[in-house]
Amino acid sequence: MYNTVMRNLEDMTGWTGDVDELAQTASSILSTRAIFESTIEPNVRLIRDYAQRGILSRPERQGKEAVYGYRQLLELVAARTLVADGWPLSKIAEQFVLMEDPELLSLVAGPPVTRTPAQRVAHRLRAETSSLQPTRPHFSNTFRQRATQRSSLQSELRDALRKLGLPEGAPAEEQLTLIAVAPWCQLLMDSDRLNQLTIEEAETLGRAVTAVLLTRNRRK
Amino acid sequence: MIELELIPQRAALLDSHDNTLDVLLVARAPAVPATRRARTALNLSLVIDGSGSMTGRPLREAKHCAAMIVDALAPTDRASLVVYGSEVDILLPSQAVGDKSAFRHALAGVETRGMTNLHGGWLSGAEQAAEGHSQKVLSRVLLLSDGVANRGITEVPEIARHCADMAAAGITTSTYGLGNSFNEELMAEMARAGQGNAYYGQTADDLADPFREELDLLNALCGRVLRLALAPASGVEARVVNQYRVDAAGCALLPDVAHGAEAWALLRLTVPEGVLAQAGAGDIHLLSAHLAYTGPDGRALHAGPVHLRLPRVPAPFFEAMMQHELVLTRAQELRVADLQEQVRAAARAGDWQRVEQMLAQLHELASTHPWLREAVARLDGYVRARERESVSKEAHFSATRLRSRLTGSDERSWSTIDETRKASYLRRKSVQGKRLDGDPEP
DSSP, rough: HHHHHEEEEEEEEOOOOOOOHHHHHHHHHHHHHTOOOOSSSHHHHHHHHHHHHSSSSOOOTTTTTTEEEHHHHHHHHHHHHHHHHOOOHHHHHHHTTOOOHHHHHHOOOOSSSSOHHHHHHHHHHHHTTTOOOOOOHHHHHHHHHHHEEEEEEEEHHHHHHHHHHHHTTSSSOOEEEEEETTEEEEEEEEEEHHHHHHHHHHHHHHHHHHHHHHHHHHHH | OEEEEEEESSSSSTTTTHHHHEEEEEOOOOOSSSSSSOOEEEEEEEEEEEEETTTHHHHHHHHHHHHHHHSSSSSSSSEEEEEESEEEEEEEEEEETTTTTHHHHHHHTTTOOOOHHHHHHHHHHHHHHHHTOTTTTTEEEEEEEOOOSSSOOOHHHHHHHHHHHHHHTTTTEEEEESSSSSSSSHHHHHHHTTSSSSESSSGGGHHHHHHHHHHHHHHEEEEEOOOOOOETTTTEEEEEEEEOOTTTOOOOOEEEEEOEEEEEEEEEEOOOOOHHHHHHHSOOEEEEEEEEETTTTEEEEEEEEEEEEOOOEHHHHHHHOOOOOOHHHHHHHHHHHHHHHHHHHHHTOHHHHHHHHHHHHHHHHHHHHHHHHHHHHHHHHHTTOOOOHHHHHHHHHHHHHHHOOOOOOOSOOOOHHHHHHOOOOOOOOTTSSSGGGGOOOO
16 A cells, blocks of 8 residues: 555646645545554645745645645655654754655655565564654654755855855845846846835936946046 | 484484483585585675664774675675664665665764664664565574663563564574673574574674674575474484474474584484384384475475484393494583583572582583583683673573584584684684684693
């Protein structure tokens, strides 16, 4: 059944749906994971909470409607799987944004259902000791390893930026708006500042650009 | 391939009497074939104790031994790496050993943590080995610990039962104890139930020998999962003296056997006078033996059946008959093993007076056996120093080894130099917990 789950997810790359359908589909997938007893089934409220936390990426928009896709389905199923294993939401959100679809899919893979005799015995012994075992499942170890690798890279990045003099150790980010005044003349402006621009400031800006250009021509 | 032979203590029964006789069953593997075939593919799970007590040199040496194992594996072999403390981490799930750098990298990152969930670590290793298991491969958990199981399941019988269950499904267990604090009863019983081998090293320096021995054995395997079925004649009782485990079908489970080596079992037969009286003229059929085993390529093979028939002779002839030296030697070794266990029990109870009484018996019993004489002398040294844990471990592992070791074709003499020339799994050490070059010359 788990292999079926895996195969089904792999085949669902074209899936889309609204928020209710996302909740139903994820619940259906998670309910086949008998080893996980999620206390909360995915529902609309949970989905909106996860979206706010950044665990779910933004859906597409068709008018006013949000259209969820395969990516959000993967994120939701993977997040519930990790939560059931004790991972905090903040950590999940931090890592998911850096993970491609195949990586997320690998987190969802569970143990094969078609078991060899040796696997059946191991499974039985595990069930006998399940209340005592602190072993993290394989997918959780995979998540931990990747999170550790990324944390290490992020730490190196912060150190490098700090050495370059960025005070908070993080690259400065600004949103710019490009205005093509003419095909050969483009203005780059801070988007926030542009939104606040007054008529007087726009006129002053225009006169300043004119003055700069005329001064430049005289020098030639 | 494996040849089966029954060697009676005497070549006849004493007429008109109850008889008790020892019979040595030998399962003899041929020498390494001239045209060398590929060895059995291996599927190993390395399970390392990462509890706090392993900090420093013990963990460094454990990593070194694990790396040695991985380096010796072929690209077609599989391996996994598990570390346990209070919790268990699967550092590398079961995978083909194509890129050994992944294993080296994972080993380099092993650090100590917490308490000792030995069973949890073993179970995770067994699960990983189960992932890569098939009839054509030899799957084994190699578990190293320096301590006492104090998290998760800790009871010896329950852990041993789990090892036996996994062994029945094809996942065997070998154990490596380190130092003086580990539970030797647990580790030896896990290996016995798990159809593997139990080793220990007194110090980190002594750890490499056991791993090398296991590796050499795995590389030279001729037959595994040896199941000995005995069919005594009506009225005859047959008992295996070695304390091998018995499966559900009543077959004794002998150790895996390597090329050029012999697995063996000492059988003690009780033949009541009535059996002799009811038998007709001629030799009396006493026993048939049959061995089922798995060959290097995973095929089910058989040796035998072989049959034991002996004539009955009157007393004067019986007394004059020579007793087979090899049968006597094996019986002597097993009696030494029994006495060593009594020494261990007395030492653990702190009854040093009884220990010394047992030791005196051991000295006498081993006096005609050069190897055992030296082993008993070394054990005596620990007794004189009142080193309880050293006495307990050395006595237990020596007894275990005596009962289940593979033998070579010629063991009439013993010296350290002679032993170093043999395959590592055939060497007879005077101290089980020390590497061989620590032995004194006789």
